[in-house]
Amino acid sequence: MTDDELIWRIAGGSGDGIASTSQNFAKALMRSGLHVFTHRHYPSRIRGGHTYTEIRAREEPTKSRGDGYNFLLALGDSFARNPQDNAYYGKEEIKPLSENLDELREGGVIVYDSGLLDPSEIPNFDERVEENGWHVFDLDLRSLAREHGREVMRNTAGVGVTCAITGFDLEYVETLMRDAMKESILEPNLTVLEEAYEMVQEEYDVDAPDVSVPTGEHDEEQLLMSGSDAIAYGAIDEGCRFIAGYPMTPWTEVFTIMSQNLPELGGISEQVEDEIAAAALAIGASHAGVKAMSGSSGGGFALMSEPLGLAEMTETPVVLVEAMRAGPSTGMPTKPEQGDLEHVLYTSQGDSNRVVFAPGTVAEAYDASRKAFHFAYEYQIPSIVVYDQKLGGEMVNVPKSHFDRDPNPTLGSTLTEAELEDAPHSEDGKFSRFRHDTPEDNGVSPRSIPGQKGGRFLATGNEHMPQGHISEDPDNRVIQMDHRMQKLASIREELDSDPESSAQTYYGEDDATYGIMTFGSQQGTVEEAVSRLNDDGHSVKSIGVTDMMPYPEQEVTEFIESVDEVLVVEMNASAQFRGLTQKELGRFGDKLTSLLKYNGNPFEPAEVVDGFKENILGEEDLPQHQTTSVPAAGD
């Protein structure tokens, strides 16, 4: 257990302002020179229901949650339902203090708002405090907030108390509040913050707990950013100026960020009647010469299935993002899962022909978003960025320099009117937009845009001849299919041509004995697990795969071949990523063991560590977790 880190959990009710308070505090910690990583847990409710945000702050780079936490700020759920006999939800009000209390580390700190919470409702509270050596601070934050400001400011009071106990310089928090708050609420908030700070300093023994904010220093400017921010900024930097969407958690975040920023960029955002329309609008805008995107989460993405196929057939560039949440159906709207991988890879009729990226970190989300546009527009193919609520919502610090890159607004493989003059046409002047005899048939024939002179053609979801007229001629059919399917091979070739810019992320020593594979948002957690296993004397490395389609055959083959056995970690119940890997590589079924989790919460490092020990090393009597293992074939 390392306590050279702060893992601060602020818990309350949905609607109590936990999110903004924690975001500000995370930023204050980042500004002080620390690496931060946040984890959000919230119910699918507007008001009430236990919600918390956890901030892990360390001197070293921080890619995942830690195990448990060492500081709990329990604020009370001001929108909790009244307890009633037989109601399944029990007593909601106390949950910010009672839920997951066992995960509080030995010697940890509990600050709770005694104005709202009564620990006598928690079984054996005092004994547990004693056993674990917890330090409890019962403070009437509500009264304090009322006295110096307003009741809602008890979050601020909680932050003041936190600073006093952990020895964190109030100045960082105050500066942030000055930047972020309106004049009218700034003064009372500052007063509440300082009063709380002083009260604790004066009346309590703040030095008793061995929990403090570490110190650190960044060697370059950092930004606090979420995966959703990064995806949106990647799109903007690729010249995307059109988005159409329909709200659905958690994709709504990307949609919102784009909608707020596009007007300033002279772009267009459209909230439309449904997701079929949303995808269709993005296709229509792209067809007419604008870089466009849409997106949704599982259910909405299902509605985009047919338009997606239309983009494939008409070779229309478009970028879609899919923010996975626990399914099937409405599932658990605010819980992350990686169960839509096969959905995004294969949905829509016919052979699927699309690019799919699953970035593993916030910085990678920016890169993946940019690459998605690049490949969509250069190769005239739909690109999908698939992520989940975990990556979308977690805030981490990323060096600002990561984003200091040139914009790339090109429409890709598109002709100008001058170029159209020399392009092939039918005898009467219809542009052969779907020609398949381009010199280096890489699957791309440059397109024209409606309104251009000399560019008229027909786009159709039916099979078609070069000018777009419908044709069921078998020879033409085979040529056109091969032409379209060639795109993925060409894209793989481009991706492989520069190993330096591989999107696969490797961690650990090259010559390690064992491997762990994962995709998307679990990458950081897996890497943390690898560190711990190696610290324990094991020999393990990992690969976080981002390219789902076209699959990085060569890289993954090399990785699997270089180790004795591989544990494949993913957040779904049917081992979709392992299935994809076996399908693409055509082998290794006897070398890949799955570790799955689908209870609505992402993996924690300890779960991966124990899953590895149990499944790969055959250790017994390990702590039990809500994970499932599927042995390799033949095991």
Added chain:
Amino acid sequence: MSAFNAIDDEREIDREEFTPALEPQPTWCPGCGDFGVLKALKQAMPEVGRTPEETLLVTGIGCSGKLNSYFESYGFHTIHGRSLPIARAAKLANPGLEVVAAGGDGDGYGIGGNHFMHTARENHDMTYIVFNNEIFGLTKGQTSPTSPMGHKSKTQPHGSAKQPLRPLSMALNSGASYIARTAAVNPNQAKQILQEAMEHDGFAHVDFLTQCPTWNKDAKQYVPYIDINESDDYDFDNTNREEAAEMMFETENKLHEGEVLTGRYYVDSDRPSYQQEKQNIGEMPDEPLAERYFDEDYEWERSYDMFLDKHA
């Protein structure tokens, strides 16, 4: 300098330009009303003054959806029911285009009904032609949303138990600013109505009665028709919403009593188009967005310069 020089190209236009050399002859059944739409559209284009290369004809799926196979222009033959969202986005991307969407009654009032409602509501500056043959033509004659009650088909062997949908009333209630009905058997009126629809600044809906002699044998050939704007029997003001609503209601009833009423039912020339509304609130650029990608002098913004400070 525009990258789209077909747009606003001032030149003589011949209606024969709209016949594709690659597929000059439609495959519709002899006597099909769809021919009437094609002919009227080809005739209207030179009157509107738009050339094939500044026109984007977006269609759905059905016999009707084949329209752009037989009409020379930029075309997008989409998927069943989805012509409108694709068409309206193209118009937002490049308002200089003449955007026309077209499809069947099943396509537009059934599977795409939600898009019809919302595109009308938003009043996009475009024209929407619905080939209303009161039947699913392409899939061999099943009952459609406009089939009359009692209409028998292979999938409704005992006759439809449903009241037909009221397309004109639906357009009005949804917010369309130009609403007309015409019929394939009435070529002059059809051409004029299509011309007016394209010239109208806003969402123009044309319910185009197209007989299907193959699957809808019982149905009248939509003759004789009455032009309500010309007939002395009907006196109403088609700029008045209440009067328009009443006239539509009567027209929709009469169709099933064997009387074919056609004409312009509602014309609202004052309502700003969606494009204008969006520009008014600062959410749509004045210059067509599509031009920007061809403008070599445009200084493309970066998130780095514009949005990242708030994350520091």
